[in-house]
Amino acid sequence: xxxxxxKTDNLILKTGEYRLDNSSVVLNxxxxxxxxxxxxxxxxxxxxxxxELNIDILEGSQxxxxxxxxxxxxxxxxxxxxxxxxxxxxxxxxxxxxxLDLNCLVNLKEEGATCYFKLASLSANKDDKNISIxxxxxxxxxxGKVDNYGVCKDLGKLLFAGTSFIVNGAVKSKTEQNAKIMxxxxxxxxxxxxxxxxxxxxxxxxxAAVVGKINDEHLFYLTSRGISVAEAxxxxxxxxxxxxxxxxxxxxxxxxxxSLIERRM
Amino acid sequence: MSVLxxxxxxxxxxxxxxxxxxxLTISEGETIAxxxxxxxxxxxxxxxxxxxxxxxxxxxxxxxxxxDLLKLPTDERSKLGLFLGMQLPSEIPGVxxxxxxxxxxxxxxxxxxxxYNFYKLLDKATKELKMxxxxxxxxxxxxxxxxxxxxxxxxxxELLEPKIALLDEIDSGxxxxxxxxxxxxxxxxxxxxxxxxxxSHYARLYDLISPTRAVVMINGRIVVDGGxxxxxxxxxxxxxxxxxxxxxxxxKEEQDMNKVSIGSxxxxxxxx
Numbered sequence: 001x002x003x004x005x006x007k008t009d010n011l012i013l014k015t016g017e018y019r020l021d022n023s024s025v026v027l028n029x030x031x032x033x034x035x036x037x038x039x040x041x042x043x044x045x046x047x048x049x050x051x052e053l054n055i056d057i058l059e060g061s062q063x064x065x066x067x068x069x070x071x072x073x074x075x076x077x078x079x080x081x082x083x084x085x086x087x088x089x090x091x092x093x094x095x096x097x098x099x100l101d102l103n104c105l106v107n108l109k110e111e112g113a114t115c116y117f118k119l120a121s122l123s124a125n126k127d128d129k130n131i132s133i134x135x136x137x138x139x140x141x142x143x144g145k146v147d148n149y150g151v152c153k154d155l156g157k158l159l160f161a162g163t164s165f166i167v168n169g170a171v172k173s174k175t176e177q178n179a180k181i182m183x184x185x186x187x188x189x190x191x192x193x194x195x196x197x198x199x200x201x202x203x204x205x206x207x208a209a210v211v212g213k214i215n216d217e218h219l220f221y222l223t224s225r226g227i228s229v230a231e232a233x234x235x236x237x238x239x240x241x242x243x244x245x246x247x248x249x250x251x252x253x254x255x256x257x258x259s260l261i262e263r264r265m
Numbered sequence: 266m267s268v269l270x271x272x273x274x275x276x277x278x279x280x281x282x283x284x285x286x287x288x289l290t291i292s293e294g295e296t297i298a299x300x301x302x303x304x305x306x307x308x309x310x311x312x313x314x315x316x317x318x319x320x321x322x323x324x325x326x327x328x329x330x331x332x333d334l335l336k337l338p339t340d341e342r343s344k345l346g347l348f349l350g351m352q353l354p355s356e357i358p359g360v361x362x363x364x365x366x367x368x369x370x371x372x373x374x375x376x377x378x379x380x381y382n383f384y385k386l387l388d389k390a391t392k393e394l395k396m397x398x399x400x401x402x403x404x405x406x407x408x409x410x411x412x413x414x415x416x417x418x419x420x421x422x423e424l425l426e427p428k429i430a431l432l433d434e435i436d437s438g439x440x441x442x443x444x445x446x447x448x449x450x451x452x453x454x455x456x457x458x459x460x461x462x463x464x465s466h467y468a469r470l471y472d473l474i475s476p477t478r479a480v481v482m483i484n485g486r487i488v489v490d491g492g493x494x495x496x497x498x499x500x501x502x503x504x505x506x507x508x509x510x511x512x513x514x515x516x517k518e519e520q521d522m523n524k525v526s527i528g529s530x531x532x533x534x535x536x537x
Contacts, residue, residue: 215355216318216319217355218355218357220315220317220318220339220355221351221354221355221357222357222360222365222368222369223338223339223340223343224315224316224339224340224342224343224349224351225340225343225365225368225369225372225421225425226340226343226344226369226372226373226425227340227365227368227369227372228340228372229338229340231368231372232340235360235364235365235368236357236359236360238359238360238364239357239358239359239360239361239404240358240359242359243359
């Protein structure tokens with residue numbers, strides 16, 4: 001994987017695998033342009049210095065954008081434009097601490113643009129996190145799906161927002177938003193509110209929100225096999241957050257995220 | 266030899282008493298058929314033995330050798346050597362079956378089993394149960410067919426080596442071949458001296474695993490405790506003899522009916 005040192009705030013990428021971390025970025029705004037017909041994997045490895053990230057995915061490109069955070073972040077804005085017949089797969093493994101305001105907006109600008117976004121977030125130890133992933137369907141035949149999974153415990157606060165917006169004329173578009181949060185204790189605060197804004201009839205749209213505690217039957221099943229309550233909770237939580245690992249190509253990052261989940265739980 | 270002794274056990278769920286004074290003793294090496302009509306407390310008894318949080322024990326005791334089970338959390342009961350093969354095993358998304366099985370195996374070992382040895386063990390057990398190995402790498406029971414779930418229960422029985430296993434309708438959802446496979450494993454475990462308390466509504470499983478005793482649970486109590494002839498008789502003639510010979514009225518299973526049914530009249534009924 002190519003390590004990128006960014007000296008300009010405008011980066012142009014072609015097909016390849018790239019990794020950026022705090023040491024490679026000096027600016028807190030970063031603009032990335034993916035050239036036409038490229039196939040990219042971009043890993044933002046704990047890029048906590050950055051405040052604004054703008055990405056343009058030009059025609060006919062496929063981009064897998066994977067982000068992992070485990071430090072303090074505060075605010076981060078991500079704007080992504082997806083052009084004709086291009087696709088974005090976005091993954092965020094959020095284990096940042098303290099306060100977080102993450103705002104991600106994906107514009108599906110031209111026909112055939114698609115976006116799949118998956119996020120796993122842990123809010124613990126009085127963390128206060130607002131996470132919003134929105135998708136704008138600006139033209140016909142665009143496809144968007146967002147899956148947000150969260151675990152909230154030890155006085156943590158977690159809000160999943162995000163709007164899927166289909167404009168008038170964006171016929172045959174399809175959009176889906178799912179937000180699920182597992183809450184460990186009553187003192188934690190979790191809200192999931194996926195919103196659909198639809199201005200066109202000839203489309204498909206769905207959304208789902210679930211906030212709840214660990215299922216007692218699941219806990220009984222695991223403990224009836226001799227597994228302690230603490231370990232059972234860990235297994236269930238791990239199962240909740242672990243699917244984010246598919247978003248990361250290299251074993252080292254996968255292992256790091258797995259160990260993070262284990263440590264934080 | 267370990268003995269599970271249940272004395273005058275009363276238990277309720279949501280304030281409704283289900284078990285009304287159960288007395289039953291089972292030793293390692295025995296296989297007992299637990300019979301009785303639906304809704305008379307068989308599954309409740311199993312759940313209470315394992316410590317399901319939904320059930321409240323109001324009276325009586327359960328001892329496993331000299332250990333008071335009612336004072337122990339569920340995981341400790343399992344580690345003592347009890348196993349519950351469930352009628353409807355939970356589907357737990359995201360929890361990989363193999364990770365779960367390994368955690369359960371490790372829970373009863375001082376040193377964790379090595380990954381290599383664990384997979385060797387798992388490979389042998391899945392082959393014996395004619396289970397596709399990929400079931401081990403999937404989410405626990407999620408998307409498993411009824412038969413696969415039941416085999417997965419028996420797989421756990423094999424890996425966890427309990428002293429006494431409680432099997433709740435382990436044969437439902439199994440086709441004839443799968444039933445034979447499951448029965449073969451139970452027979453093998455019987456030879457190793459394990460005890461079994463088995464609920465089934467079909468004589469077929471009992472024919473295959475040859476229980477040493479049969480007990481019948483009616484109205485939340487054990488009312489018959491006899492030899493294998495009991496389940497043969499029930500299979501042929503049903504529970505009628507309980508009433509005619511023992512004079513016990515069999516309570517009908519209560520059907521919880523909605524106060525109102527769908528329709529225009531129901532709306533009026535609901536408004537009242």
